[in-house]
Amino acid sequence: MQGDLRVDEALNFLLVGDLVGVAVFAASGASAAVAKRLDLFGVALVGFVAALGGGILRDLVIGAVPPLAFADWRYAVTAVLASIAVFWLHPQLNRLRRTVLLLDAAGLGLFTVTGTLKALDAGVPPVGACLIGMLTAIGGGLARDLLTGEIPVVLQRDIYAIVALGGAILVTIMREIGLSGPGPMALGAVLITGLRLLALYRRWSAPIAVP
Amino acid sequence: MQGDLRVDEALNFLLVGDLVGVAVFAASGASAAVAKRLDLFGVALVGFVAALGGGILRDLVIGAVPPLAFADWRYAVTAVLASIAVFWLHPQLNRLRRTVLLLDAAGLGLFTVTGTLKALDAGVPPVGACLIGMLTAIGGGLARDLLTGEIPVVLQRDIYAIVALGGAILVTIMREIGLSGPGPMALGAVLITGLRLLALYRRWSAPIAVP
C-alpha cells in the first residue's frame, strides 16, 4: 500500500523516534542512579549513557563516526534534560511506575526499528543488522546496570532482549519486501512495544537450566 | 621452509581458527551464565559477548567495520549454538571440566594468533598489534565477567593475559621473518595453547604487591 520511501519524512520519523527513545531511556537510567543515591551529575551521566550508549555502539560498529550522540546536539540535550527532570520529579515518578514501564517498552520498540534500519542502510547483512538492532535497544540498559553495579536486568528478564531480536527480524523482513516507509515502520515499533507489554502483563519468562 | 602465503589457505585457516575459538569462548561464557542462574536468552547473550566481544573490539580499533561478528553470520550462529548446547548439556560439562580448560586454552591460542595477524595486516605497528592480539584473546572473558558481576578472572589469574601477550609477540616476530603461512601460524597457536596448559598444570602465578 505505502512502501515508497519519502526521504524527508523517513528521516524525520527516525529522528523523532530516536529522540523519544533517548528521553525514555535517559529517564530509566536516571531513575536507577537516583535509587543508588548518586548526585545530580552522576544522575545526568548515567542517564546519558543509558540513553545514548546503545546508539553509540551501533554507530561505531556501522562506521558512522562521530556517532549521532556527538554529531547532533539534540541527542545529548534531550538525554540530559530528561535525566534532570527525573532528578527533581522522581518522588512523583514512583506513583507513575506503570507509565515508566510503558515508556520503556516504547523506547524498546523505537530503538529496535531505528537501529535495525540504520544497520541495513549501512550495508550490514541481515543477521548482523538484526543483532545490531537488538544491541541498540538493549545496550543502554546494559551500560546503565554495569555503571550502577548490577548484573544487567536484560540478562535475567529475558522477554526483553528476545522481543527486540524478534522485532529486528520483523523490520528486516518488512524492508526486504518493500515495506520500509514511515507508516509500516511506525506500525513495527507499535507491534514490538505491544509484544513487550504483553510479555510484562502475562509474566512470560524463559527457561532456566536444570541444575 | 614454508613462509610463502597461499592466500585462500591462509584465509581458511583464519576463519576456522576464529570459529573454533568463538565456539569455545561462547561455551565459557554460557557456563558462567548458567552458574549465575540466568535464563536461556541471558545465557545466549553472555555466550555471544564472551565469544565475540574481543573480536568486535579488535575490529573497531583496526577500523574494520562492520566487525566480522556482524558482517559474517557464521560467527553469531556459532556463538549462539555453542551457548545453547551448554545450556542443555551443562550437567555433563561439569564432568568435562578438564576438557573445558583445554578448549579455553585452545581458544586463547587461536584468538591471539588471528587477532595479532589481523592487526598487523591492517597496518598497526608491532607494539600496538601485540596489544590488540592480547586484547582480542582476553576481551571476551573480561566482558563475560563484567556482565556476570565478577572482577575479571584474567586480572587475577595472570598467567593467562601474559601468555597471550607473549604469543602475540611471537606471532609478530614470526611474521617479520617471513613465517606467516598457515603452518607456522598453526604451530604458534599450538605453542601458546601448550604454554597456557603448562601454566595451569604447574600452577604458575605472578607476584602480588607487598602490603
Place this chain on the structure above:
Amino acid sequence: MQGDLRVDEALNFLLVGDLVGVAVFAASGASAAVAKRLDLFGVALVGFVAALGGGILRDLVIGAVPPLAFADWRYAVTAVLASIAVFWLHPQLNRLRRTVLLLDAAGLGLFTVTGTLKALDAGVPPVGACLIGMLTAIGGGLARDLLTGEIPVVLQRDIYAIVALGGAILVTIMREIGLSGPGPMALGAVLITGLRLLALYRRWSAPIAVP
C-alpha cells in the same frame, strides 16, 4: 596576543600533555588494582585501561583508527612503566596521597584539553566535542572502577566530571576566538587543574535527590 598555531610546537604540547596524563592515570589505576590484591599483570592491565581507555574511546568516536594507544608505542610503554612503578613503590605512595591527588587533577586538566582539541580538529560540532573531551578525561577512571568491581567514583564525586565538562567548554570557546596555541591551551589545563583542586580543598559537592 598569541593565537597563531605553530604546528610542531602544538603537536609536541599535545604529545607531552597526553603522556603525562597517561602516566598519572596509569598510576591511579595501578593503585586501585594493588588495593584489590591483583597481581603484577592485573595491575599493569588495569593501569593500561585506566590510562588509555578514555583516549581509545575518544579515537573510536572521532574515527581515528587505530587509536593512538595502539598506533604510538610510547603510550602503552608509559602506561605500563607507571603501573609497574606503582606496584613496587606503593607503600611509599600512601605517604604521597596528596601528590597523587595533585597529579590526578593535572591528568584531568591535560586530558580534557587534548581530548576536546582532537575532537574539534576531527570536525565534531562543539556540543559533541565538549562531551568527548569530558569522556576522554573521565573514561579511564570509569573503566578502572568497572574492572575492579566498584560503582564508578566519578558518578559520586561529581565535582570531577563537571570540572572536565566546564573545562571542555572553555577550550571550545578559546579555540573559537583564536586562542588555540600551546600557551593558551596550557593555561586552560592549569585552570581546569586548579578548579579541581579547589573543589577538593573546599569539599564542594552536588545535590542528591530528595527521597
